Amino acid sequence: MFRSGAFVADHVSPTTDDQVQPNGVDLTLDVVFEQLEPGRIGRDGKQIGDRVARPLEELEMKDPDTYYLPTGAYIARYGERIAIPEGHVGFVYPRSSLMRNSCMLNTAVWDAGYEGRGEGLLQVHHDVEIERGARIAQLVFAEADHEDVYDGSYQGENLE
Numbered sequence: 001m002f003r004s005g006a007f008v009a010d011h012v013s014p015t016t017d018d019q020v021q022p023n024g025v026d027l028t029l030d031v032v033f034e035q036l037e038p039g040r041i042g043r044d045g046k047q048i049g050d051r052v053a054r055p056l057e058e059l060e061m062k063d064p065d066t067y068y069l070p071t072g073a074y075i076a077r078y079g080e081r082i083a084i085p086e087g088h089v090g091f092v093y094p095r096s097s098l099m100r101n102s103c104m105l106n107t108a109v110w111d112a113g114y115e116g117r118g119e120g121l122l123q124v125h126h127d128v129e130i131e132r133g134a135r136i137a138q139l140v141f142a143e144a145d146h147e148d149v150y151d152g153s154y155q156g157e158n159l160e
């Protein structure tokens with residue numbers, strides 16, 4: 001069973017009322033990165049390629065801060081700290097307005113016990129402007145059996 005947005009909101013911070021949806025919680029865009037160097041996926045372990053934070057649009061001094069993203073692939077870091085409670089698994093879906101603007105967010109499984117500010121792959125198929133702090137995705141929780149809880153290399157990531 002999928003949990004209500006109100007339940008999910010208890011595990012996402014900070015959140016405003018606008019972010020709480022019937023079936024999940026909207027996640028906002030914090031930082032956009034561009035990968036510079038190749039990564040590596042091995043049989044044991046992996047390496048994430050070097051990346052650089054994309055500059056905010058400077059020419060027009062936009063307020064609020066705005067990313068102008070040409071066609072390409074980017075790593076998007078969400079603005080919220082997410083904790084996946086035991087007995088659950090999380091999934092992130094793109095906001096449909098993103099998709100309707102020829103952009104897509106690719107995501108993976110959010111494990112029970114994970115806590116951090118996670119990331120997704122933002123595919124831009126047509127130039128787009130996205131304000132920093134704009135809602136780009138929605139997190140949902142499903143009840144799920146599991147034996148262990150998440151104890152991988154991304155535990156506690158990006159929590160300063």
Ligand SMILES: O=c1ccn([C@H]2C[C@H](O)[C@@H](COP(=O)(O)OP(=O)(O)OP(=O)(O)O)O2)c(=O)[nH]1
Nearest residue numbers: 107108109110111114118119120150152153154
């Ligand atoms: O779209 C996603 C999906 C998951 N996560 C977070 C939550 C998840 O629990 C964690 C680890 O994901 P995964 O288990 O897929 O990572 P891995 O590549 O297997 O690395 P490790 O074994 O170090 O965890 O990353 C994200 O930030 N974005």
